[in-house]
Amino acid sequence: MNNRNIVAIVPAAGSGQRMQSTLPKQYIKIGQSTILEYTLQKLLSLPLISQIIVVISRDDRYFSTLSVANHPKITLTYGGDTRSDSVFAGLLLADDDSWALVHDAARPCVSHHDIEQLIKTVFAQNQGGILATKVTDTIKKSLDHSQLPLPQIAQTCDRQQLWAAATPQMFKVKLLKECIHKAKLQKIALTDEASAVEFCGGHPLLVECQRDNIKVTQKEDIPLAKLYLYEQGYIEI
Numbered sequence: 631m632n633n634r635n636i637v638a639i640v641p642a643a644g645s646g647q648r649m650q651s652t653l654p655k656q657y658i659k660i661g662q663s664t665i666l667e668y669t670l671q672k673l674l675s676l677p678l679i680s681q682i683i684v685v686i687s688r689d690d691r692y693f694s695t696l697s698v699a700n701h702p703k704i705t706l707t708y709g710g711d712t713r714s715d716s717v718f719a720g721l722l723l724a725d726d727d728s729w730a731l732v733h734d735a736a737r738p739c740v741s742h743h744d745i746e747q748l749i750k751t752v753f754a755q756n757q758g759g760i761l762a763t764k765v766t767d768t769i770k771k772s773l774d775h776s777q778l779p780l781p782q783i784a785q786t787c788d789r790q791q792l793w794a795a796a797t798p799q800m801f802k803v804k805l806l807k808e809c810i811h812k813a814k815l816q817k818i819a820l821t822d823e824a825s826a827v828e829f830c831g832g833h834p835l836l837v838e839c840q841r842d843n844i845k846v847t848q849k850e851d852i853p854l855a856k857l858y859l860y861e862q863g864y865i866e867i
């Protein structure tokens with residue numbers, strides 16, 4: 631019987647440069663709770679997830695003040711300079727035979743339904759996969775504008791096969807650890823877990839999710855996250 635133990639890994643060690651706030655964005659409050667608390671609430675309420683490893687920065691002064699700081703399912707560790715360093719640090723605490731469900735602290739609006747859909751699909755296929763949305767915008771590729779005063783269009787991309795990667799991303803702990811390690815040795819920049827597995831020749835599954843699973847990145851994302859959390863019944867406006 632395959633091991634179906636799921637450990638969530640939540641990278642929360644970033645400083646949120648693009649948010650331009652003194653507080654790291656995962657600690658910004660929306661309504662009564664911080665972004666990280668909503669994210670953890672979503673994961674804590676899924677019985678399929680046995681443990682949550684939260685990866686924080688060495689300088690973090692905020693996690694201990696959260697309502698969930700002493701939750702028995704939560705284990706803390708310290709992250710690194712990049713997101714993949716932080717995920718790797720979390721993976722070091724997980725059992726090799728478990729499944730890792732990596733979810734950004736900055737995605738508080740993910741729905742239970744979408745997380746469950748990912749888990750169901752990955753188990754049914756016995757293959758790692760990620761939540762993603764189909765690209766609906768017309769996507770332009772720019773000329774290399776290092777030499778130009780303004781960006782200019784080089785071409786329009788065919789969006790037929792284009793997806794925007796989200797999280798959670800779910801892989802066997804051992805595989806993910808090995809792939810991130812290999813990619814790092816070759817100095818490959820990784821922006822998500824799937825790209826590490828792709829680097830090792832894998833073809834992770836794409837599981838379509840709702841568009842409310844936004845990554846809170848810039849200031850204008852906050853009111854949007856608030857609206858989605860309200861619609862999901864997490865806050866009152």
Ligand code: CTP
Pocket residue numbers: 640641642643644645646647648649655656685709710711712713714716717734735736737845846847
């Ligand atoms: N993250 C992390 N360790 C890092 C960098 C990022 O754990 N060294 C986490 C962030 O806390 C976030 C998730 O990875 O939950 C996604 O990264 P991103 O949205 O890029 O967050 P930041 O890196 O904090 O933001 P920015 O890139 O604007 O600085």
Ligand code: MG
Pocket residue numbers: 644713
């Ligand atoms: Mg970042």
